[in-house]
Amino acid sequence: MEAGMRNLFDSLGYSLGKASQAMAERFAPVLEPYGIDSRQFGILCVIGRNPGISQKSIGTNMRVDRTTMVALVDALESLGYCERSRSREDRRSYAIYLTARGKxxxxxxxxxxxEVEDLTLDELPREVQDALLAVAATIQRKRRT
Amino acid sequence: MEAGMRNLFDSLGYSLGKASQAMAERFAPVLEPYGIDSRQFGILCVIGRNPGISQKSIGTNMRVDRTTMVALVDALESLGYCERSRSREDRRSYAIYLTARGKxxxxxxxxxxxEVEDLTLDELPREVQDALLAVAATIQRKRRT
DNA sequence: TATTGTTATACTCTATAACTATA
DNA sequence: TATAGTTATAGAGTATAACAATA
Incomplete structure (x- = not known):
């Protein structure tokens, strides 16, 4: 290999990033009509699995700063997807629940x-698909040893 | 499945994002002493494989706006990793090359x-590893049919 | 004294508009 | 007239600091 001649497609990190980005870009227009982004969809999923969770806990779970959480949950609440109620155990925090509409x-x-995931896997460049297969092969090899 | 009880780890997109993020976060401190970030490392790889490439072409290749490219290449050049010279075919654009140090x-x-890729695959949460295996299985199934 | 949620603010990052030089 | 590179600037997104309420 000649010095400096590195092909980014041979990087697992680059390929994982491309695959992740491709899915995010295909999913975004699906979410857009509902006024939310992929991170807010993630928040809905976390609330759904953890009814009564606090903003702080969601943020810790998803690596979102608590000051950033405020506006994200504000929007979800004003859209009618979730509700805040004061926690009984600790009245500093909220207990957050999905509404029926949110569920x-x-x-x-x-x-x-x-559907997006399925379609996106098809559309990925061949080199990226190959890199994902290599990732899986490495994981399996590690587990066997 | 009860309404709204969705586990993000069952999402391929979420797991791909987590894996990608984990690699980026582990690679960043390796790059930091050299004064560059992962995107600039990517630019070095692209220049290395395409000696004489223009800023515009790098940007198109990596989805980086041309106005954003300026500062990125400025830094790489002032650090001595690449050089700009006016293209002979089109003197509006630069022909960019890696220096010996850049290679x-x-x-x-x-x-x-x-090494980072190898270590990071080990450290991924089990659920993320499983999702990556599922991604590979789906790709292989699609190819067989 | 520490923590949850909040607001205001500063900071970072990126894209838009306008310019120069080349084509 | 269009394009590569550049600069200045505005916009979006995020984190820091400070405050209120509660622990």
Whole structure:
């Protein structure tokens, strides 16, 4: 290999990033009509699995700063997807729940996400697909030893 | 499945993002002493494989706006990793080349990146590893049919 | 004294508009 | 007239500091 002649497609990190980016870009227009982005969809999923969770805990779980959480949850609440109520155990924090509409939307979007994932895998450049296969092969090899 | 109870780890997109993020975060401190970030490392790789490439072409290749390219290449040049010279065919654009030091650094960092990739795959949460295996299985199934 | 949520503010990053030089 | 590179600037997104309420 001649000095400096490195092909980014041979990098697992680069290929993982490309695949991740491709899915995000295909999913974004699906979410857009509902007024949310992929991070907010993630928040809905976390609330759904953890009814009564606090903003702080969601942020810790998703690596989102607590000051950033405020506006994200504000929007979800004003759109009618979740509700804040003061926690009984610790009245500094909120207990957050999905509304019926929020549960409905989460399920609907989850199905749409599955379709996006399936389509996106098809559309990935061959080199990226190959890199993902290499990632899996490495994981399996590590587990066998 | 109860309404709204969706586990993000069951999302391929989420897991791909987590894996990508984990690699980026582990690679960043390796690059930091050299004054560059992962995107600039990518630029070095692209220049290395395409000696004489223009800023515009690099940007198109890596989805980076041309106005954003300026500062990125400025830094790489002032650090002595690449050089701009006016293109002979089209004197509006630059022909960009890696310096000897730039080639050296690219090779060195490429090796470090391989180690990071290997270590990071080990450290990924089990659920993320499983999702990556599922991605590979889906790709292989699609190819067989 | 520490923590949750909040607001205001400063900072970073990126893209838009306008310019120069070449084509 | 269009394009590569550049600069200045505005915009979006995020984190820091400070405050109120509660622990």
């Amino acid at each position: 409905e939307l989460t399920d609907e979007l989850w199905g749409a996400m599955r | 050296e650094l690219t090779d060195e960092l490429w090796g470090a990146m391989r």
